[in-house]
Amino acid sequence: MNFNSLKEKQVMDDNGTQANVPETQDDIFQKCLKKVEEWRSAGIEPYGSRYDNVDYIADVRGAYKGDASEVIKKRIAGRVMAFRVMGKSIFADIKDSTGRLQIYVNKNTLGDNFDHFSRIDIGDIVGADGELFITKTGELTLKVHDFKMLSKAMKTLPEKWHGLTDVEMRYRQRYVDLIVNDDARDVLRKRALVVREVRKHLEEQGYLEVETPMIQPLAGGAAARPFKTFYEALNCSMYMRIAPELYLKRLLVGGFEKVFELNRNFRNEGLSRRHNPEFTMLEIYQAYGDCRTMMALVEGLITSVANKINGSMQIKKSDGTIIDLTPPWTIATYSDLVKSKGGPDWFDVDTQERRKRAEKMGLRLDPKAADFEVTNEVYEKLIEPTLINPTFVTRLPADLIPLAKRCDDNPNYVDVFELEINGQEIAPGYSELNDPVEQRKRFMKQLEGNSASGDYELCEGKVDEDFLNALEYGMPPAGGMGVGIDRLAMLLTGADSIRDVILFPHMRPKSNK
């Protein structure tokens, strides 16, 4: 009568058996449920428990020394990635976190269990005991004596040859991506190693890792729009931090001399290939240092991490160009870089002339742009993208970074650096401002600037009085630095998109209808 029964009837008429039923993903699920029941009634639990003394596949491969007569018994566990049935023998590929190994099963060795084994699907997780041998075609293989079901998969894996390429699904269902795409797994594992090595290096240098609030009453330390939230128990609005800076400086006041924090910042901004609003930032402060202290530190840090991760100072990008991290890194002043593009007399000519030159070089300028913004356009559009090998850009215009400490010899410049690698800013470093009166003045000016621009409220027009209070107790002069860990991971893994180095990048939730 209804559609389904008609359809099933037709199937029956066509081939005279009841075996074939309509096949959708849901039907496959039902089929698997049935398999689970059948296994259970045969005394096999498809969702196994603890499975001890498992060898990593990489170690199993290492154990075979080329002597075919030697008997090597091993136990492995992992996911079935391929399954090739040949009558009374079966080959399957098992994958664990260290690699892949082919297993071989035949009816003579397994007996009744062979039929149970033959019901395994690609995607199931199994354990297997057996001994190693080399097949006719020369592949190291485990001949299975016994196996154990550890987990039955109810969904089919993406296709074995092309894998999973749909970018959206790779990010939304990262677990599938990780099962199927070895390179995704490698990149994300490398990222974890980057984080580990960064910590190790800093600890070895005597820096103390600290954790400061991620939910803050005022979101300071950077110019960015914060995420706002509400703290029920305290009955007040709070912000997700945009930077840990103001708390880390409080620690300098408190007497911690070398500290770092490696954790998430949140900025309420758009997403792009290079930006994720929730990103991992390393901030480091060192009392009695300045931005040059930080330059030496970051050069040592990144080269050491690169060496541990890649074993090389060269990184090949997807387009074939090579980034060379070999120290010492280039140091260039902002002005010299701008002059190299805009002409040696760039800063001597008048504003009109600078505009004319910039436009001649193909820049489209906002007619309202201030003079220093015109210059900065030249820097950002024409110079920054060309800084592929590591370059410390120093002595930036004070207009650009109003909160930093001025250079001793010229108050028009600030004593900072921006580390550029691969045309991207990887780390800014500062000689930190420790004059509380000057700091208050700049905060006030910044507030005015923000209310004037009217883009958004900066923490509702409030100044972090507690931070100023801390400064008034006296903060040692210090060098400070921030390193974008996601971007560093991109650099060291050659990833083109920041999302490739983030396990679960943000996605717009799918509406349920």
Added chain:
RNA sequence: GCACCCGUAGCUCAGCUGGUAGAGCAGAUGACUCUUAAUCAUCGGGUCGAAGGUUCAAGUCCUUCCGGGUGCACCA
């Protein structure tokens, strides 16, 4: 936020100037005791992202919406 591109079976993709959806893998059944993208035979699987519109007829053309990608902007 703006511009451009994409969305077809569980996955990877075809589908021409509009004519009513197809392949491989995965799945089912059978054969096969050294395969490895196993092979061979047979079979099933679709709200063509969603909703409207044009048309005798829409996967295909138009509009809106949803989701994604890239670029720009915001932003270090």
